[in-house]
Amino acid sequence: GQQVMQIPQYQHVQEGEDFTTYCNSSTTLSNIQWYKQRPGGHPVFLIQLVKSGEVKKQKRLTFQFGEAKKNSSLHITATQTTDVGTYFCAGGGNYKLTFGKGTLLTVNP
Amino acid sequence: NAGVTQTPKFRILKIGQSMTLQCTQDMNHNYMYWYRQDPGMGLKLIYYSVGAGITDKGEVPNGYNVSRSTTEDFPLRLELAAPSQTSVYFCASSSTGTVDEQYFGPGTRLTVT
Numbered sequence: 001g002q003q004v005m006q007i008p009q010y011q012h013v014q015e016g017e018d019f020t021t022y023c024n025s026s027t028t029l030s031n032i033q034w035y036k037q038r039p040g041g042h043p044v045f046l047i048q049l050v051k052s053g054e055v056k057k058q059k060r061l062t063f064q065f066g067e068a069k070k071n072s073s074l075h076i077t078a079t080q081t082t083d084v085g086t087y088f089c090a091g092g093g094n095y096k097l098t099f100g101k102g103t104l105l106t107v108n109p
Numbered sequence: 110n111a112g113v114t115q116t117p118k119f120r121i122l123k124i125g126q127s128m129t130l131q132c133t134q135d136m137n138h139n140y141m142y143w144y145r146q147d148p149g150m151g152l153k154l155i156y157y158s159v160g161a162g163i164t165d166k167g168e169v170p171n172g173y174n175v176s177r178s179t180t181e182d183f184p185l186r187l188e189l190a191a192p193s194q195t196s197v198y199f200c201a202s203s204s205t206g207t208v209d210e211q212y213f214g215p216g217t218r219l220t221v222t
Contacts, residue, residue: 001168009149031208042199043152045210088151096142096167097161099202100149 002027004091006100014108019076021103023089031092032065032072037102038085046074046087081107111135113214115200121220122190130185130217132200141183142211143167143175145196152199159182159206190221202217 003026013019022031033042038057045098047056049072050066056063062075072089086104116131134141139160144152154167158177172194183202185202187194197218201211 006151033210042213042216043201043211044213048208048210050208090152093209095140095165096154096157097211098154098168099144099152101149 002091002093002098004089004098004100005032006089006103008103009101010104010106012106012108013079015081016078019079019083019105021074021087021089021105023072023074023091023100024096025070025091027091027093028069029091029093030069032069033090033092033097034063034072034074035088035090035099036085037088043088076105077103079107080109083107113200113202113212115198115214115217117217118215119218121222122187124190124192124221126190127186127188128219129199130187130198130219132183132185132214133181134143134183134200134202134212135181136202136204136212137180138202138204138212139180140206140209141177142201142203143173143183143185143186144199144201145169145194146199146216147196155185155198192221195219195221 034046037043052064060077086102089101090099127174142157156175158164200214203209
């Protein structure tokens with residue numbers, strides 16, 4: 001079945017540093033979604049990418065979908081303590097999403 | 110709109126007991142999902158439903174059952190609880206399947222001892 005790998009598993013940064021998490025699928029994806037889960041909370045939708053090579057920005061967050069629609073990345077510029085949490089990518093296909101294991105981001109103020 | 114609600118928030122079960130996790134959404138979404146989340150393991154799909162009366166297995170369905178008699182409700186049944194079912198369970202819903210965002214409930218933290 002479809003597998004979605006996400007790296008790194010953990011990332012600790014100083015406030016103000018940049019952060020990137022990468023997502024790779026074993027198969028071509030119809031779309032990819034990104035979610036954020038704060039500690040003790042539930043996943044919250046951030047964005048969806050559908051087109052090959054698509055790039056979307058949300059303030060300090062930049063999301064990319066690869067040309068082959070098998071990989072994606074989330075980049076945060078100048079991290080803040082409010083960015084702490086686990087970031088998940090999820091590949092879409094056949095009515096359901098396959099989630100990566102997530103990247104836990106911690107930020108040292 | 111309450112969104113997706115789940116009850117209970119916490120539960121401790123003894124091995125072999127059974128229970129039902131409740132999930133309700135008030136957004137008139139056709140698609141509903143049950144996930145379990147173990148530390149460092151992401152979200153694994155247990156069961157999903159594309160509409161009332163229709164359910165299907167996800168990645169890890171063993172030990173669980175679901176039903177979908179109404180659009181709003183999607184309960185998850187655990188029969189003969191085992192320690193391996195200790196996890197956090199999330200229910201989610203979406204309007205049009207995987208091309209639409211999923212809205213998650215607050216989760217149920219279950220411990221089986």
